Amino acid sequence: MSLDEFARERLEQLRAHGTLRRMRVLDGAQAPRMRVDGRQVLLFAGSNYLDLAHHPELVDAGVRATRELGCAAGGSRLINGNLRLHEELEEELAKFLGTDAALAFATGYMANVGLIPTLVGEGDVVVSDQLAHASIIDGCRLSRAPVRVFAHGDLDALEQALREVASTRRRVLLALDGVYSMDGDIAPLAEAVALARRFDAIVLLDDAHGTGTLGAGGRGTPEQCGVREGVDVLVGTLGKALGSFGAFVAGSRLLRELLVNQARSFIFSCALAPGPVAAARSALALVQREPWRREQLQRNARRLRDALAQHGISTAPSQTQIVPVVIGESARTMAVCERLLARGFYTQGIRYPSVPEGTARLRITPMASHTGAEIDALAEAVAEELAAVDA
Numbered sequence: 001m002s003l004d005e006f007a008r009e010r011l012e013q014l015r016a017h018g019t020l021r022r023m024r025v026l027d028g029a030q031a032p033r034m035r036v037d038g039r040q041v042l043l044f045a046g047s048n049y050l051d052l053a054h055h056p057e058l059v060d061a062g063v064r065a066t067r068e069l070g071c072a073a074g075g076s077r078l079i080n081g082n083l084r085l086h087e088e089l090e091e092e093l094a095k096f097l098g099t100d101a102a103l104a105f106a107t108g109y110m111a112n113v114g115l116i117p118t119l120v121g122e123g124d125v126v127v128s129d130q131l132a133h134a135s136i137i138d139g140c141r142l143s144r145a146p147v148r149v150f151a152h153g154d155l156d157a158l159e160q161a162l163r164e165v166a167s168t169r170r171r172v173l174l175a176l177d178g179v180y181s182m183d184g185d186i187a188p189l190a191e192a193v194a195l196a197r198r199f200d201a202i203v204l205l206d207d208a209h210g211t212g213t214l215g216a217g218g219r220g221t222p223e224q225c226g227v228r229e230g231v232d233v234l235v236g237t238l239g240k241a242l243g244s245f246g247a248f249v250a251g252s253r254l255l256r257e258l259l260v261n262q263a264r265s266f267i268f269s270c271a272l273a274p275g276p277v278a279a280a281r282s283a284l285a286l287v288q289r290e291p292w293r294r295e296q297l298q299r300n301a302r303r304l305r306d307a308l309a310q311h312g313i314s315t316a317p318s319q320t321q322i323v324p325v326v327i328g329e330s331a332r333t334m335a336v337c338e339r340l341l342a343r344g345f346y347t348q349g350i351r352y353p354s355v356p357e358g359t360a361r362l363r364i365t366p367m368a369s370h371t372g373a374e375i376d377a378l379a380e381a382v383a384e385e386l387a388a389v390d391a
Helices: 003-019 056-069 084-097 108-119 133-141 153-166 189-198 219-224 254-261 274-287 292-308 330-342 372-391
Strands: 033-036 039-043 101-105 126-130 145-150 172-177 201-206 233-238 248-252 321-330 358-365
Touching: 039 084, 039 330, 039 372, 056 145, 056 274, 084 101, 101 108, 101 254, 108 172, 108 201, 108 233, 108 248, 108 254, 126 133, 126 153, 133 172, 145 153, 145 321, 153 172, 153 189, 153 201, 153 219, 172 189, 189 219, 189 248, 248 254, 274 292, 292 321, 292 372, 321 330, 321 372, 330 358, 358 372
Parallel strands: 126 145, 126 172, 172 201, 201 233
Antiparallel strands: 033 039, 101 248, 233 248, 321 358
């Protein structure tokens, strides 16, 4: 069988299963309104939560760094790519998050697939939530450590898992998401961290969707849940609320040194380009200077959940700016998605394998800059289109 024959056969299987995907084409800067596949729409499908991606201060910082330092770092951090700009960003991240150190990675995915195999191996064990992000799952696979999966958010199941593995393994890593990216709920961190301490487990928290959006100072779910001192390793992104590109791991100075020496996705990757690094530094300053952005974001999310509830539509278990409307069947979900797009609302349908079979959904993500009228109009449209596909 030729490569193209294999590809055609596999694509037909995906189409028959209702999980064939395609990339939409977006025009314009990331903003509440964009052109999607040639149509002007309200964007409710992104992660530019604070509307910083096109903020003049970020753009100016990125342009200035690009003019002065060029379009690329020119190599890996361990050879010739370690710019002073990288070190300054990492120092500012650590200060913001209250950790001793931080280390930038190209993406959140690369952070986890480099971090987890650095922390654990075949003689250890990872305890992980059933709905862990793909990057955590793949990092666990690369580590070759056995993985004990517990039911999503189930503290009794977590306690049982930790108790069973604590006496049999050399090192135990508890890997959690702060905000679960397809359900919008927050992990029960206070209780989970207490259990980890009880059973001498290392706590790794991926807070990609919480950094900048939650907590009194925008420091994410550890701040929101009062466990900043209890998280050993924090993973975050520069490409969502912070409106730039890249990711980071924050923790102790010894952890940073270990990652520099052993995290393969760091060692064997080019360093982040100067422009996004400078933009991320500008975003960090804005997050601290303009708390109204995260406050308005969460008000908008509550308004959307309440508006949908008034139409009898559940968004459980969402507590954040990620608002799911679970429809169930993939074809029906995508039909609603396309009908909403035709009406000027872009809320992407999410199907297996991004979510479990039978739980396809609209994943709606408002921004801080959406108006109340826009949110109300979306809720009404979702209700009408759900009814229309059932008619």
